[in-house]
Amino acid sequence: MLKIDRRRACGALAGLATLRAARAADNDIVVGQIGPFTGIPVPDASQINEGVKAAFAQANARGGVGGRRVVFFELDDTYTGDGFVKAFAAAMKRKPVALLSPVGSVALKRMLDDKLLDSADVIVINAVPGAEALRNPGHPKLFHIRAGDRQQIDKCVDHARSLGVTSLGVLHQNIPIGTSGLAMAAEAAKRVGGIELKPFESTLDIPSLAATAARLVAVNPQAALVLGAPRFMADGVAELRKAGLQQFIFALSYVPAGLLAKVAGPGSRGVALAQTYPNPMGAALPLQREFQAAMKASSPATAAYTSFHLEGYVSARVFLEGARRAREITPDGMARALRAMSDVDLGGFRIDFSKGNVGSRFVDIGVVNGDARLIY
Numbered sequence: 530m531l532k533i534d535r536r537r538a539c540g541a542l543a544g545l546a547t548l549r550a551a552r553a554a555d556n557d558i559v560v561g562q563i564g565p566f567t568g569i570p571v572p573d574a575s576q577i578n579e580g581v582k583a584a585f586a587q588a589n590a591r592g593g594v595g596g597r598r599v600v601f602f603e604l605d606d607t608y609t610g611d612g613f614v615k616a617f618a619a620a621m622k623r624k625p626v627a628l629l630s631p632v633g634s635v636a637l638k639r640m641l642d643d644k645l646l647d648s649a650d651v652i653v654i655n656a657v658p659g660a661e662a663l664r665n666p667g668h669p670k671l672f673h674i675r676a677g678d679r680q681q682i683d684k685c686v687d688h689a690r691s692l693g694v695t696s697l698g699v700l701h702q703n704i705p706i707g708t709s710g711l712a713m714a715a716e717a718a719k720r721v722g723g724i725e726l727k728p729f730e731s732t733l734d735i736p737s738l739a740a741t742a743a744r745l746v747a748v749n750p751q752a753a754l755v756l757g758a759p760r761f762m763a764d765g766v767a768e769l770r771k772a773g774l775q776q777f778i779f780a781l782s783y784v785p786a787g788l789l790a791k792v793a794g795p796g797s798r799g800v801a802l803a804q805t806y807p808n809p810m811g812a813a814l815p816l817q818r819e820f821q822a823a824m825k826a827s828s829p830a831t832a833a834y835t836s837f838h839l840e841g842y843v844s845a846r847v848f849l850e851g852a853r854r855a856r857e858i859t860p861d862g863m864a865r866a867l868r869a870m871s872d873v874d875l876g877g878f879r880i881d882f883s884k885g886n887v888g889s890r891f892v893d894i895g896v897v898n899g900d901a902r903l904i905y
Contacts, residue, residue: 557600558593558858560585560848561625563616564632568608571759571788573657573837574632578603580841581629583820583827584849590826594852606631610639621649626852626860629844630655634706637663646670652860654851654867655844658783659805660706661713664887670860672867673887674847674880675840678706678781679713681803682756684892685779686717688801689752690724692777698750699728700742700765702757710756710781733761735768742768752777759784763792770796777801785835790901797897804893806843807878808905809834814877816843833902836895846875847888 562581564574585599593599604620606612613636620628628651631637637656640646641663646653652670656663659677667673689697699714701707711728718724727748731741738761745753746769753774755765762784769778770793778800780789789797810833811817820842824834831838850873852858855866871883880888895903 557598558852559623559625560599560601560627560629560845561620561623562601562603562629562631563606563613563620563636564603564630565608565636566603566605568612569633571783571785573759573783573785574630576785576835576837577630577632577657577841577844579824579828579831580820580838580843581845582841583823583838584842584845586827587819587823588845588849594849594858597858599849599852606633606636608633608635610635612636613639614643614645617645617649621651625651626858626863627651627848628653629848630657630841632657634658634660634663634704641668641671650860652864652867654848655840657840658706658781661709662705667886669886670864671886672847672864672882674844674889675782675805676890676892677887678710680890680892681781681805682710682713682754683717683720684803684894685754685781685801686714686724687721688894689754689777689779690721692752694751694777695723696725696727696748696750696752698745698748698753699726700745700753700755700769701728701730702761702765703730703732704757707757707761714754714756731761731765733758733764735764738764739768739771742774743772745769746772746774750776752779754779756781759788760792763789766800767793767796779803782836785837786895786897786901786903787835789897795899797901798899800897802895802897802903804836804895804903804905805889805891806836806839807891807893808895808903809836809839810902811905816876816878819876836903843875843878847880850875850880 604616606616655674701711729745731738755762762780851866855862873880
């Protein structure tokens with residue numbers, strides 16, 4: 530009889546398992562996220578990360594993309610431009626097809642100014658914030674999903690006018706998102722007519738912000754619009770309330786309702802926030818139900834979902850949709866597939882890159898309630 534060397538047999542089986550694992554890894558679709566997981570006072574990046582992981586876990590459980598598993602990694606840029614450049618170089622060593630949802634105007638500006646996408650074989654899907662300066666001219670490898678600042682500001686001004694507001698105080702930060710936002714608000718006011726802007730500029734420094742808020746309140750506008758970085762908007766709302774403003778306040782989607790409630794306390798109630806995605810806690814749309822099911826399976830400890838969770842989920846869904854349509858799942862193949870996506874329905878939220886690199890212009894208004902949640 531033929532004797533079998535059990536040690537050799539076990540070694541052969543282990544070697545075969547390793548080979549199969551290597552082949553499976555070679556066949557994986559690699560996607561990454563570079564974001565400010567430290568150094569930023571808001572949870573945007575980590576919540577986006579949870580949403581992305583939920584979408585990819587859901588897709589992998591259903592067989593991935595053509596039988597290929599999606600592997601996702603994240604790197605911290607510490608909320609600095611230099612940190613982003615360093616993390617970008619590290620990410621490229623992993624050969625991702627795409628990077629999803631980088632956060633922060635400093636990081637995005639460095640990516641564009643340093644021409645990182647010109648030499649790297651990768652595309653970027655979605656970016657926060659949606660400042661016009663990062664979109665025009667932008668970059669052909671940068672595909673924005675969320676509606677930009679212009680669409681959000683237009684929605685706020687339109688909504689204010691529909692409420693009968695004829696004078697709108699604008700508290701804006703002395704950085705590009707604030708100054709360019711003021712210019713867009715002025716254009717929107719001119720377009721709708723019958724509404725006068727009363728602008729006031731401030732730094733993030735609390736004494737300066739408190740003094741500026743007091744000057745704005747003194748002119749007695751019928752409503753106020755706060756424009757700036759997330760923390761500026763949260764602090765701005767708090768200082769306006771402390772200065773005695775009881776009127777309606779509008780702000781952009783970048784400030785989470787939870788942060789606003791933490792900073793402004795009861796003063797956050799009734800604040801209207803522009804939202805670039807549907808209600809993450811709603812159930813009317815198939816997208817909302819799919820998202821919530823994915824989050825429950827992937828992050829069961831997370832009880833309340835934010836727009837940033839949904840943003841991460843949608844970013845991953847857009848990648849998956851492009852990957853399924855691509856002839857080759859490479860950065861170039863993905864870019865061609867995305868540009869061919871015209872009026873794609875993700876379950877009540879539509880994406881169209883056929884006319885340019887901005888896929889959605891959806892904007893809604895959510896109002897913060899007493900439980901620090903948004904009512905749509």
